């Protein structure tokens with residue numbers, strides 16, 4: 482990463498009025514990265530408050546049934562609040578404390594990031610407003626209930642398709658007006674620099690743990706690591722543990738909706754419908770028309786129907802390090818049912834991360850000599 486760019490992707494396309502706020506955030510982030518006590522404080526918080534490390538569970542019946550692949554599932558659903566989103570918000574909460582701000586805002590799609598953010602705000606004593614597309618408010622009512630119980634104000638966004646991208650636009654509008662007191666807790670590895678780097682850093686815990694756990698349980702590295710990709714935070718989290726292990730194939734799975742040829746999906750890198758563009762403060766592959774207007778996306782999964790994708794993943798895709806596939810609504814629903822019935826893996830709100838952040842082991846992968854606990858990737 483150079484100046485917030487990953488190859489040609491990323492950057493920070495922000496309004497003049499936010500320059501100072503971003504300079505402050507960059508300084509706090511760089512300062513935290515250089516301070517080993519910050520990482521230790523973060524790890525301790527995630528261990529003692531959120532229950533990390535999350536387990537790596539061998540899916541024995543699913544593995545038998547699908548004869549060939551031995552499937553392990555990294556259980557991010559067992560984090561406090563039910564998804565990997567907790568890793569990011571708790572880390573950003575510590576940064577907010579360092580910056581001396583008192584209010585946090587966030588966008589949410591599935592509601593998972595909103596619940597995590599409202600939880601963090603309650604724990605740290607921050608005021609909290611969550612922006613959520615009206616369509617997602619309807620789809621994810623239980624999460625709205627919990628955000629409100631945690632003391633957050635949930636604002637339904639009625640613009641555009643009334644989903645995630647519209648909630649992000651609204652959160653930026655709020656930030657521009659209240660930047661002195663407010664930090665925008667962006668929920669994924671997208672947006673202007675330093676957000677992709679910052680969120681990837683906090684999520685790297687997933688990959689650090691997964692690599693160590695697969696070696697302990699399976700005695701070798703996996704042949705493939707799969708993760709679902711909305712913005713890409715759980716994917717970047719687990720992939721960072723294996724980026725330098727070139728024999729491990731990394732596969733990002735996007736929301737294929739009604740099929741990648743149907744025009745009703747949210748597959749950016751696994752379809753031919755996305756093109757390079759700059760929106761929401763960064764450059765990546767967007768689902769947009771020839772005039773640069775963002776397209777309406779579709780997925781049965783709220784939170785996976787986003788128009789853009791992490792600039793870090795776009796770069797890794799372009800370099801051939803991460804392969805992208807799309808799974809349709811029907812395929813995902815069938816996989817969910819099968820996993821529940823074979824593994825007793827109960828779908829809480831964090832089902833997306835649970836089903837998709839899997840690690841597949843195969844006899845073809847040899848253990849590496851000198852394997853050790855390590856941190857790799859852009860995060861640190």
Ligand SMILES: Cc1ncc(COP(=O)(O)O)c(C=O)c1O
Pocket residue numbers: 564565590591592593594668669670709710711712713714715716783784785830831832833834835
């Ligand atoms: C449980 C869960 N998994 C995955 C995602 C996708 O986001 P990301 O790609 O940033 O992990 C979301 C988004 O809201 C989510 O709630």
